[in-house]
Amino acid sequence: MFERVILHFDGDSFFASVEQVMDYRLRGRPLVTGGERGAITSASIEAKKIGINRGVSLRDAKKLCPELVVVSSDYVSYAIFAERMYAIVREFTPLIEEYSIDECFADITGLDRVFKMSYADIAIAIKKKLETSLGLTFGVGLGPNKVLAKVASKHRKPAGFTIIRQNTLESFLKTLPLEKVWGIGPSTSTALSKLGVFTALDFASKNSGWIDHNHISKPYRETWLELQGYFQKKLSLKPDIPKSIIRSRTFSPPSSDKEFVFSQLSKNIESASAKARSHGLRAGLFYFYLKTQDFKYQGKDISLMIPSSSPNDIISLVKKYFCEVWRSGVVYRASGISLRGFISNTKTTNDLFGESVKTEKSAVVFRCLDKLSAKYGEHTVFMGSSLRALTFSGVNSGRPLDIPMVGKVR
Amino acid sequence: MINFRELADTKTIGEYLIRHKESTYLLEVDSNTLEVNGIHAGDMVLFERSGDTKQGDIVVILTQNGYSIERFSEVRRVSGEKQIIGVVTASFRTYV
Numbered sequence: 001m002f003e004r005v006i007l008h009f010d011g012d013s014f015f016a017s018v019e020q021v022m023d024y025r026l027r028g029r030p031l032v033t034g035g036e037r038g039a040i041t042s043a044s045i046e047a048k049k050i051g052i053n054r055g056v057s058l059r060d061a062k063k064l065c066p067e068l069v070v071v072s073s074d075y076v077s078y079a080i081f082a083e084r085m086y087a088i089v090r091e092f093t094p095l096i097e098e099y100s101i102d103e104c105f106a107d108i109t110g111l112d113r114v115f116k117m118s119y120a121d122i123a124i125a126i127k128k129k130l131e132t133s134l135g136l137t138f139g140v141g142l143g144p145n146k147v148l149a150k151v152a153s154k155h156r157k158p159a160g161f162t163i164i165r166q167n168t169l170e171s172f173l174k175t176l177p178l179e180k181v182w183g184i185g186p187s188t189s190t191a192l193s194k195l196g197v198f199t200a201l202d203f204a205s206k207n208s209g210w211i212d213h214n215h216i217s218k219p220y221r222e223t224w225l226e227l228q229g230y231f232q233k234k235l236s237l238k239p240d241i242p243k244s245i246i247r248s249r250t251f252s253p254p255s256s257d258k259e260f261v262f263s264q265l266s267k268n269i270e271s272a273s274a275k276a277r278s279h280g281l282r283a284g285l286f287y288f289y290l291k292t293q294d295f296k297y298q299g300k301d302i303s304l305m306i307p308s309s310s311p312n313d314i315i316s317l318v319k320k321y322f323c324e325v326w327r328s329g330v331v332y333r334a335s336g337i338s339l340r341g342f343i344s345n346t347k348t349t350n351d352l353f354g355e356s357v358k359t360e361k362s363a364v365v366f367r368c369l370d371k372l373s374a375k376y377g378e379h380t381v382f383m384g385s386s387l388r389a390l391t392f393s394g395v396n397s398g399r400p401l402d403i404p405m406v407g408k409v410r
Numbered sequence: 411m412i413n414f415r416e417l418a419d420t421k422t423i424g425e426y427l428i429r430h431k432e433s434t435y436l437l438e439v440d441s442n443t444l445e446v447n448g449i450h451a452g453d454m455v456l457f458e459r460s461g462d463t464k465q466g467d468i469v470v471i472l473t474q475n476g477y478s479i480e481r482f483s484e485v486r487r488v489s490g491e492k493q494i495i496g497v498v499t500a501s502f503r504t505y506v
Binding site: 084087088132134135403408410 | 430431432433435436438440442449455456460461472477478479495
């Protein structure tokens with residue numbers, strides 16, 4: 001066996017599968033998510049069988065399958081299922097990399113002695129626990145490093161489990177096109193194909209002289225070594241930078257009052273940006289959404305010219321685009337914000353027109369507010385636009401779906 | 411600042427009701443449902459998705475028509491279309 005034993009877990013059709021767990025009527029049906037942005041973000045296993053995937057346009061997908069179910073993305077639920085996935089894998093080992101919302105790596109080196117089980121049996125035990133607890137299937141790969149574990153998990157889909165050993169390595173790489181290898185993009189694979197390298201095995205078989213001669217840069221050199229079975233790419237155990245910060249609240253009774261719904265959103269923006277500040281981060285992108293009474297999401301993706309963690313910067317942009325999302329007469333039950341594209345406070349650069357000076361000034365203001373919040377509680381001092389949400393006498397249910405509500409007993 | 415929760419001998423409602431958060435889900439009992447083992451119409455039910463069921467458990471069954479709960483007995487092992495997906499771990503209701 002290898003020096004290191006790395007597992008890769010990949011939720012099959014993750015977003016679509018979560019939707020099928022949250023609503024049993026969707027089980028077994030061809031379904032895609034991403035309805036709110038008009039592009040497929042995930043296709044269910046049933047939809048994939050008829051050739052529908054993320055590369056297909058919604059229009060073509062409907063032509064291919066007229067009974068296709070299209071739903072809006074419910075990122076709050078996806079995030080909860082992702083947290084559960086990480087927590088379950090963490091029950092077996094603390095050495096886990098939360099790679100993305102539907103994937104993670106785990107290092108189980110040496111655990112065969114701890115659990116008195118073979119590595120394969122440990123992988124199967126984690127897979128089984130994930131699948132029964134979450135109600136959806138996982139592709140699992142076992143290999144000597146991240147690159148090969150990922151090759152393995154992709155090998156048989158859905159619900160597959162594949163082991164790559166030194167003596168079977170070649171057979172996996174022989175037919176694997178280079179662009180399917182994790183970390184090798186289309187431009188790199190095109191460049192390498194010009195050098196006569198087409199498959200993963202072609203690349204892995206090159207000697208170090210060839211690698212030097214062709215000026216293969218460090219990350220690709222690591223990939224080249226990993227394809228041969230060496231461990232190079234370390235697991236990043238605790239993400240220093242969260243992928244996204246989401247704040248969402250349901251309000252009861254629901255409302256069709258524009259100013260009130262905006263104030264709810266404003267309050268969420270204040271909480272999310274406070275969270276970003278506590279990490280020392282500024283967001284470059286965000287997505288805001290409203291959820292209607294019949295559980296439909298409407299939202300908009302916006303990018304910030306200057307990354308910021310000051311709520312006033314984000315609120316003023318939301319104000320500008322709110323009308324595109326808001327529909328009068330529609331009753332809304334929740335609002336939410338998701339901040340993404342983070343950069344660290346220390347990495348900001350100045351722009352030409354002094355916009356960043358303004359951002360810097362408000363950053364100082366909000367650092368003071370954070371100190372007040374720490375002393376007197378959250379929302380001690382708040383933006384005027386959040387006032388109505390903060391004086392709201394109805395019920396604001398926090399952390400919606402912490403325990404997912406999946407239906408009714410009949 | 412003093413964290414009163416750490417000082418007092420308290421337990422959150424969540425801690426009381428939920429054993430394994432990672433596999434726990436909520437169901438609401440429909441208003442037309444008959445009483446099953448003390449679980450009434452309108453109650454909230456917490457269940458754990460699990461493959462292990464034993465005699466006497468109240469199990470959650472998922473069919474084409476939705477969720478139902480019943481007392482599990484080895485004799486009437488559920489088969490075919492009916493699928494046991496978990497075990498009821500708690501139920502609760504509010505009166506106001």
